[in-house]
Amino acid sequence: MIVADKKPIEEIIEQVKDHERILILGCNECVTVCEAGGKKEVGVLASSLRMYFMNQGQKKSIDERTLERQCDHEYLEEIRDSVDNYDAVVSIACGVGVQFMAEKYHKLPVYPGVNTCFMGVTEKRGLWSERCQGCGQCILATTGGICPVSRCAKRILNGPCGGSTRGKCELRRETDCAWQLIVDRLKALDRLDDYEKLAPLKDWSTDRAGGPRRVVREDVQE
Amino acid sequence: MRLKYPATVKIIRVPCTGKVDVIHLLRAFEKGADGAYVVGCMEGDCHFNSGNLRARKRVAQVRAILNTIGIGGDRVMMYNLSSSEAPLFVKYAQEMTARILELGPNPIKLAGKPPAMALQDAEPISATGT
């Protein structure tokens, strides 16, 4: 899922301080799972902001709403009737949701309430880690299911580099060396001979480098 | 035991302090509480395993939020005792009340009001799960 992290409240205060009627808009999917932007977080943020502004002697109206998702038209349409009640929205969905809000409600200021970080897994509650960077050309078949693009700090395709130490990356001791993981996995799959196959130069044109991407499926379009 | 504790403490009973979430504590302050404290079982003795540990982390979170928004994190506390320790319960109640009296009323109530109103509004609220 998409993993995000709450922005410091000071940043959000700075964004909304000149608005009077604010909507805190959450999302019931990814950001709920990583406990950054779901219904609970909406409540906490709204309450904190109300108290902050009350303490400043400012009366602001801060409403709370959580949509199923903020990346599909149907769900964002649900607030069509009430958007005129607000002069700003703090969306604590991922960056996708914030942007879609901006697109659909062209004249309504929308501010991000979380920092969107990566596509990853829940290792355990309170610990999420990156697994995929959406390079657009998945090579997991050759690396035993472990991605060197997202899990190697240097995205080396013929790794490891000389800095791999006891299975950890030279960058941070908590980070596993992706290539150690790949070697271990190839061993477990009895495919260690694959290690010597030279991975070809990657086509990054399907990655960020190729510009904003689209997936088009004419067979399902109306 | 019919011990007396300060009348300004309002008790909200919960089956386990693990039931107390961040938003409950925040709403108390939003509605004007001057202080809030959570009283849970001794660590290691939680009837439901680790509810009191979760409560402690949530209290810490609320503390941080209250500090950031200028309400003051010292207004929220976590205490632990076993259900038979009534005198300790009283002691905590007295301690908390004294602390809140010293901190003064919830600043939200004062915002925009002249300072003279300060001392009359002190009202700590306690959530207890023992």
Place this chain on the structure above:
Amino acid sequence: MSVKTPSKLEKILKAGHMAVTSECGPPRGSDPNEIVEKAELIKNHVDAINITDNQTSMTRMCSLAACIRLKLMGLEPVLQMVTRDRNRIAIQSDILGAASFDIHNMLCLSGDHQSFGDCPTGQNVHDIDSMQLIQTVRYMRDEGKFLGGDDIHRPPQMFVGCAANPFADPFEIRVPRLAKKIAAGAEFIQTQCIYNLDKFELWMKLACDRGLHEKTFILAGLTPFKSAGMARYMKNKVPGMDVPDEVVKRLAGVPKEKQAAEGIKICIESIQRLKEVKGVAGFHIMAIEWEQKVPEIVEAAGLYPRPVVD
């Protein structure tokens, strides 16, 4: 063995001599004299001089410019190139720039992560990795083409090398990794500095068992310790380094003023032992900021004078 390029290093190795290379770090500024002075100290005692490429991600004068400076002095540079800072366009472009000054040696590396250096908030590139860089240079040289397929006018004639670290983890793939680099086209190897001679000899043995020593020239890397403190630092703080306790103890057992001399002694003894190891084709002496010691080491190790090749 016939040579493929005008590289002096290649000639010396293929003539069967033990090669000696060293390295200089470019200055953190634009003063060419700093390179000139360092090169003057070692020029008669080595066959080729590596110029590092923004080593440990500290921004310095670029390797290419410093290599050109060496070339203008009549010396033999080895252009070190990391994939951290350039995409494949810049890489091919820099290779042609080097070739235009008749620089004939290149060392292909990934590069330390930028967080170690002075611009930790910068991007890294790694458009291609070090192995693919080896392939790229060989392709430009042997096929005479750009990666995109067009012909190159006056293709680069590079003798291509890469680094190897017998001491990094996991050990079990260190020799397969060497094999992979050779398959990618590496013609000479410079290893990470060696202190654990036993482990190095084991790695060499495994490499020779696979016949890899006949497919490439392996130069053993050495860095003399200046002090016990330096030894401890490299043991504990530098990734991929293997410094046995005995070495640290030996240095620590000597009074501080004598530790540098002891470090040099250890280095010379290592060369003398490694000379006898099958598959070792030469030495790469990395005495960064201590270049003045290189002549002493080379002479005491019996590697002076350097052979002359036409």
